[in-house]
Amino acid sequence: MARLVAGMGTSHVPGVGAAMDNGKTHEDYWVELFKGFEPLRAWHAENTPDVTIVVFNDHATSMSLNHYSTFMMGVGEQFQPADEGWGPRKVPVVEGHPELAWHIVEDLILNEFDMAVTADFDVDHGLTVPLSIAYDQPDAWPTKVIPLCVNVIQYPQPTPLRCFKLGQAIRRAVESFDQDITVGIWGTGGLSHQLGGERAGVVNPDFDKQFLDNLVHDPMANTRLSHTDFIREAGAEGIEMIMWNVMRGALNDSVREAYRFYHIPVSATAYGAIILENE
């Protein structure tokens, strides 16, 4: 049977991808961030699963106001890096795992989690930047990927509790898949940041630290926050952090924190990463 082995949370700031794509990671602005990626990349090199479920959001790239799903799973064979306005990133094509993806979709829907499904979906920085953070610049990504796209842009987003429950349901679905493979799950986005409005640039390290501590020791505390708690305390775009609840819901009650890294700033964002292993 498939086993869900570990989770990672990471911000997915587009500037990180641009710095790598344009060879700027040695510049002063980026050095400390990429130094913080080193232990994370070492962990991933040792612990690459067969398939990774990447929980991310589309940023007005492949979805827009005319059609936006709350939860959507990618069941395609491949997903191309998207043109977000400056041409597609020159990173490897993302290879899907349609068999497991369809198994999860069927299991979720039959258990009353109604997923939207897509086979044709170009993936933006929300998905490709976490891959670059974990695996640097390989010729091909070393893990197959199931994209799980969450609406975090258009109010009302799914509740933080619903995201956690989705993770729990994904865990059950993965463990009923009849192949002996390992599966990882990443929650992406955040941490505190606000891009729009007169308050642009607001960050909240205390809130972020509490959120990360809760992920390890008291994950349900992060499900009791409201939309407005996130918007007010973590910035309008900080609400992306609800996607980390999907990841956490898919893990054991008890987890081991293998790595944590926090850095301000990346563009207008507080960068955070955490790796959690099932105990």
Next chain:
Amino acid sequence: MDEKRDYDDVPGTYILDSRSYRKGYHLNMFCMSLNKADCRAEFAVDEEAYLAKFPMTDEQRQAVLDRDYILLLQLGANVYYTFKIVSHDRQPPQVMYGKMSSPQMSFEEFQEMMINGGRPIDGNRSKEETDHG
């Protein structure tokens, strides 16, 4: 669906919800079109002519021409959509963030604020706080 929301109290913050969705639909869809290289090329040749193809208000069109990012948000745009304009201009997003800030900041000033730890949350949680803080 025009009722008040509890996040309306958060200062300097524009949430994409049913109110801004309807107000900014065509403005945002114009921004969205700039994901396509041929649309970007057409916009670059004659911005006014390209904007005329979208059923936006004149005020929205002028705000695009002026790159008046805070006004665009007030007219219903969402920041992920206005990104498409600043990307089209081949400018870093901090240019847009700085222009939206109150008071306005240059790229360098916004960058400096973030390097020094970002805009503090204290004093920026509620309109009551900003008005009396």
